[in-house]
Amino acid sequence: MSEDLKEAALAFHRLPKPGKLEIQPTKPLANQRDLALAYSPGVAYACEEIADNPAAAFEYTARGNLVAVISNGTAVLGLGSIGALASKPVMEGKAVLFKKFANIDVFDIELDERDIDAFVDTVVRLEPTFGAINLEDIKAPECFAIERKLKERLKIPVFHDDQHGTAICVAAATLNGLRVIDKKPQDIKLVCSGAGASAMACLDLLIGLGVQLENIRVCDSKGVIHSGRNDLNVEKTRFAVDTPARDIGEVMAEADVFLGLSGPGTLTADMVKGMARDPIILALANPTPEIMPEDAIAVRPDAIIATGRSDYPNQVNNVLCFPFIFRGALDCGATEINMEMKLACVRAIADITKAESSDIVANAYGDHSLKFGRDYIIPKPFDPRLITTVPVAVAEAAMKSGVAQRPIEDLGAYAQQLSGQVYRSGYVMKSVFEQAKKDPKRVVYANGEEDRVLRAAQQAIDEGVARPILIGRPFRIQEKIDNLSLRLKIGTDVAIVDPASYEKYDHYARSYHDLMGRAGASPKTARMVLRSQNTVIAAMMVRLGDADAMLAGPVSLYRPELLHVLDVIGLKSGVIAAAAMQMLVLDKGVYFLSDTHVTEDPSPEEIYQSAVLAAEQVKRFGLEPKMALLSASNFGSNDFVQSVKMRKALQILHERAPALEVEGEMHGDTALNPDIRNEIFPNSRLNGQANTLILPDLTSANIAYNLVKTLSNGISVGPLLLGLSAPAHVLHGSATVRGVLNMTAVAVVEAQTRSIEHNIARALDAQAG
Numbered sequence: 001m002s003e004d005l006k007e008a009a010l011a012f013h014r015l016p017k018p019g020k021l022e023i024q025p026t027k028p029l030a031n032q033r034d035l036a037l038a039y040s041p042g043v044a045y046a047c048e049e050i051a052d053n054p055a056a057a058f059e060y061t062a063r064g065n066l067v068a069v070i071s072n073g074t075a076v077l078g079l080g081s082i083g084a085l086a087s088k089p090v091m092e093g094k095a096v097l098f099k100k101f102a103n104i105d106v107f108d109i110e111l112d113e114r115d116i117d118a119f120v121d122t123v124v125r126l127e128p129t130f131g132a133i134n135l136e137d138i139k140a141p142e143c144f145a146i147e148r149k150l151k152e153r154l155k156i157p158v159f160h161d162d163q164h165g166t167a168i169c170v171a172a173a174t175l176n177g178l179r180v181i182d183k184k185p186q187d188i189k190l191v192c193s194g195a196g197a198s199a200m201a202c203l204d205l206l207i208g209l210g211v212q213l214e215n216i217r218v219c220d221s222k223g224v225i226h227s228g229r230n231d232l233n234v235e236k237t238r239f240a241v242d243t244p245a246r247d248i249g250e251v252m253a254e255a256d257v258f259l260g261l262s263g264p265g266t267l268t269a270d271m272v273k274g275m276a277r278d279p280i281i282l283a284l285a286n287p288t289p290e291i292m293p294e295d296a297i298a299v300r301p302d303a304i305i306a307t308g309r310s311d312y313p314n315q316v317n318n319v320l321c322f323p324f325i326f327r328g329a330l331d332c333g334a335t336e337i338n339m340e341m342k343l344a345c346v347r348a349i350a351d352i353t354k355a356e357s358s359d360i361v362a363n364a365y366g367d368h369s370l371k372f373g374r375d376y377i378i379p380k381p382f383d384p385r386l387i388t389t390v391p392v393a394v395a396e397a398a399m400k401s402g403v404a405q406r407p408i409e410d411l412g413a414y415a416q417q418l419s420g421q422v423y424r425s426g427y428v429m430k431s432v433f434e435q436a437k438k439d440p441k442r443v444v445y446a447n448g449e450e451d452r453v454l455r456a457a458q459q460a461i462d463e464g465v466a467r468p469i470l471i472g473r474p475f476r477i478q479e480k481i482d483n484l485s486l487r488l489k490i491g492t493d494v495a496i497v498d499p500a501s502y503e504k505y506d507h508y509a510r511s512y513h514d515l516m517g518r519a520g521a522s523p524k525t526a527r528m529v530l531r532s533q534n535t536v537i538a539a540m541m542v543r544l545g546d547a548d549a550m551l552a553g554p555v556s557l558y559r560p561e562l563l564h565v566l567d568v569i570g571l572k573s574g575v576i577a578a579a580a581m582q583m584l585v586l587d588k589g590v591y592f593l594s595d596t597h598v599t600e601d602p603s604p605e606e607i608y609q610s611a612v613l614a615a616e617q618v619k620r621f622g623l624e625p626k627m628a629l630l631s632a633s634n635f636g637s638n639d640f641v642q643s644v645k646m647r648k649a650l651q652i653l654h655e656r657a658p659a660l661e662v663e664g665e666m667h668g669d670t671a672l673n674p675d676i677r678n679e680i681f682p683n684s685r686l687n688g689q690a691n692t693l694i695l696p697d698l699t700s701a702n703i704a705y706n707l708v709k710t711l712s713n714g715i716s717v718g719p720l721l722l723g724l725s726a727p728a729h730v731l732h733g734s735a736t737v738r739g740v741l742n743m744t745a746v747a748v749v750e751a752q753t754r755s756i757e758h759n760i761a762r763a764l765d766a767q768a769g
Contacts, residue, residue: 007025013089020092027061032474037126038123058131058333058406062105064767067326068130069094070109070123075139077287084110087137094136097743102323102387104330106134114143120149123710127154134322135160140197141233141375157329163201165262165318168325168342169378170282171205172315174257176377179302179354183256185210189276190457191251193290194261197219199233208343211513217241217251219262224251258282260290267291269299278304284308304374320379322351324386328394331414333406344397352379371485388419400649428583428590429623429742431716436465436748439755441548441743446538447555448472448496449480456740458486461493461655465745469495469547471534475596496590497541499531516567535561535730539568542726548755549747551740553731558597559721561730565721569728577602579610580719586712590619592625592692596701597719607649611694612657618692620749628690629664629672630652630700634664635681642696649694661686667692668704697759714732716752717742727751 013019028034036042046060058064073087088110094236095106095315109126113119123133133156134613143160143261143755150158159165190211192199192661209211217227218239224247227240238636245251250273252258255419260266267283267290274283282291282297286308288457293305293312306314326346329337354372370376371638379386392415445453448470454477457468470477476497481488488494496657513526513637521529529536535556541547548571552561569650580597583590588727594614599606629650634745646665653662663677663686670677671690678684709716716740721729727750729743 020089020096021106034140039666047232051760055109055405057128057736062130062402064131064231064330064333065103065328066105066130067098068109068123068126069098069106069134069136070111071136072111072113072138074114074118074137074142076137080240081139084112091136094134098134098323098326100321100323101381101702102327102391103765104323106325108478116145116556118151119146120153123150127156130156132157132326134326135162137162139653141235144200144235151336155335157326159322159326159337160197160201160207161322164205164337164342165196165322165325166316166676167201167205168261168286168321168345168349169316169318170202170284171209171343171346172320172353173282173314173378174206174259174280175209175350176344176353176372177257177280177306179350180304180372180374180377181276182278186212186254189215189254190217190257190259191248191255192216192259192261192391193248193266194259195225195236195560196261198262199259199261202261203239203346205339205342205346207348213239214241214277216254217243217245219248219251221262223247232541256280256291260284262290264288264290264381267296269295269324272296272303273299274301275303279303281305281638282316305379307526308405312406314377314379315380315725317381320386321345321382321390324390325394327387327418328391330400331391331406332395332398332404333532334395334398334403336403337404338398338401338403338589340397340401341403344393345390348393349379349386350384352383352389353377356383370468373449373661374412388415391418394707423454428585428621428623429745432620433465434743434748435620435752439508439748439752439753441755442467442469442746442750443747444471444497444538444548445549446471446534446550446552446561448534450555451480451484452735453551453553453736453742454484454486454488454745456482458488459737460635460744461488463741463745465494465741467495468493468744469541471497471499471537473500474498497537499534499537503610504546505530507536508544511544512536512540512568519567527737532711535564536568539728540567542728543568547750549589549727551729551747554733554735554740558730558732561596562721563726565724565730570725572723572725575609575613575723577609578721578723579606579613580721581610581614582719583621584705584709584712585717586708587646590621591708591748593701593705594692594722595696595698596705598721599697600698602697604645604648604652607694607696608656609647609651610722611649611653611662612660613691614694615657617662617720617722620746620753621724623691625661625692626686626688626690627660627662627692627694628666628686629662629694630658630668630671632667632746633664634666634670646694646696663690664694715748720746729737 010115027036027038049056069091071087071387073084076082076087076090081595082180090111091108098106110654111119111122133137133584138146147158147160159441164267186327192203203216204346216239224245225240230285232240249271253274254276256276257280258267260270265286279300281303283291287418296305306316308316325337355374380520392411395408396411399407443466447453449472477496478490490496508676509527509530512530513521514524535552538550538552542550552565574702578598581594582596583592592614597609613627629646631643632640633637633648634722643665650664653660663684671693674688695704727747729747
């Protein structure tokens with residue numbers, strides 16, 4: 001361990017406050033009323049409900065999302081038996097991982113107790129506090145007895161992660177490795193180096209997947225575990241075989257899989273040479289594996305290798321498992337984590353790797369070409385699909401095996417709920433996606449060669465929300481599809497418009513000249529633009545009815561792309577200026593800000609229009625707009641130019657849109673805090689907290705949006721262009737794949753609305769005729 005790393009790690013744990021955890025309340029404590037509800041006298045009612053019905057504890061307390069991480073510090077990481085207190089930084093770290101990856105709360109508990117029964121008795125007394133128990137860093141063989149006795153006495157899940165977390169990840173990697181080389185679990189020979197707790201659990205789970213007990217050879221520090229030995233504990237005895245072999249080298253010949261849970265140097269190059277074709281080597285000793293990957297590859301280029309290290313492909317890391325198996329177990333009220341749940345977890349983790357990789361994974365690891373194969377047989381820890389798939393599989397297995405006390409009725413809705421833990425925009429976008437699926441529209445993407453666009457197009461097809469059209473060079477798009485391991489089929493899933501050669505080029509060029517001829521676009525210029533400006537091509541497709549909606553960006557500067565869209569798409573009838581609105585998903589709620597990108601200094605009339613358009617868009621998200629016009633004054637307290645402007649805009653709104661719940665002009669805190677507002681202006685038409693904030697100019701709106709997003713770690717959707725004659729949006733360069741997908745769904749729903757409006761208008765015209 002380098003001195004730099006040591007100093008950095010110590011500073012990380014010490015500053016700005018010691019440790020890695022703190023407790024935050026989930027309920028407001030702003031006044032005496034809140035205090036009376038949270039504690040005495042109001043808390044008594046919750047206590048009485050639980051006394052009458054113990055299951056109510058999951059409804060009125062945090063028990064259902066609270067896990068105890070418990071250790072006695074007898075087998076800590078690579079540090080050995082360092083004691084309970086010294087293990088605390090590790091247990092805090094475990095708690096952080098639970099929270100980060102699955103939003104599970106944890107109390108770390110370090111027990112200064114080595115006696116098995118005393119340890120068990122102490123943990124049993126803690127059962128009323130927790131929804132589940134995670135045992136950590138307890139040495140073998142004591143860990144076997146502790147886990148077994150706790151499972152017998154407790155009615156909540158007990159899970160020794162060092163055993164079962166490792167086993168699940170090993171089983172997933174092995175399963176996928178066998179898929180890559182086309183071998184079956186029941187046909188392989190497996191050699192395991194190591195016979196501790198994790199090794200025993202790995203072998204049990206691999207047997208559950210179909211590996212035959214008679215095809216397994218296990219070696220411990222004394223050599224091969226064979227039937228002639230009299231020093232074996234109960235766990236090891238199960239794997240004793242009648243064989244003359246006495247050391248690992250004698251049993252490695254023709255082995256298909258090597259599982260190393262021992263120490264460095266255990267596996268030699270000569271042993272690897274003698275393995276069967278396409279050997280799978282799981283060298284998991286840390287930090288130095290049983291054999292270094294480069295040494296194994298040097299003698300067997302056909303080998304598939306996994307380690308516990310992050311600097312090599314195929315890292316076997318328990319964080320792929322424990323947050324998500326606990327998430328599923330907690331959410332369905334499982335009384336235990338049984339074999340069925342563990343096998344479901346294995347298969348869910350393994351199946352994730354076979355699908356195309358997420359952009360979040362690619363960005364986190366700097367590898368945009370992850371593809372199922374020899375160097376990618378197990379997911380990366382930051383893969384967002386873990387939280388949306390593994391808990392669902394675990395909960396389903398718990399229900400099928402009869403251990404779920406609170407069965408989940410709708411697993412699809414549960415998966416959607418879990419997606420909000422990665423994609424916080426998922427909750428508010430749900431109604432938009434559901435509407436988009438009812439009638440998917442043609443969405444043209446101006447930058448069809450861009451990785452994020454291609455990934456989003458794949459997801460749009462998988463979700464059934466759109467029919468993508470990609471503008472770009474066909475050969476380049478196909479190349480990107482292959483590199484990203486996407487399943488898009490050109491001509492079937494997606495249509496392509498090649499700027500260098502497309503059927504309607506002449507028609508588009510003439511139409512563009514007709515539109516922009518008096519803005520300096522000669523016929524020659526029009527033809528050049530329709531070859532070189534993908535955004536103009538996309539906009540013309542929408543204008544001329546060859547697409548229903550468009551998305552420009554996210555690789556170009558925003559403003560030039562916006563001007564192209566405004567030139568070609570134009571404004572909706574009766575609208576005098578476009579606007580842009582951003583949705584921000586924060587921990588405290590969902591908020592909309594306008595106008596963040598289009599009109600620099602809108603007039604009162606333009607502010608009125610943008611407010612009405614914003615309200616229409618907010619309703620598409622299934623939310624009721626509660627609007628506040630912001631300024632540097634509170635209800636006439638100052639006569640600044642911008643304050644007077646907002647006052648005039650409010651007057652127009654009250655006159656022309658009396659049904660809108662809108663108030664102003666006011667400070668930002670007045671809009672968000674009804675107590676402040678009621679004290680200053682008790683007759684306000686706005687009830688509660690505002691969710692739609694109309695700012696006086698582009699500069700203030702853009703600054704406010706970026707400050708709030710950055711300081712609050714907020715998630716944004718947008719910019720949502722308002723007031724155009726057809727659905728068209730321009731994406732920021734910072735847009736994620738999820739951001740592109742969100743805007744695709746928004747554009748589709750807009751197109752559906754326009755189609756309905758158009759059909760109604762035609763019907764009315766026909767009636768009038």
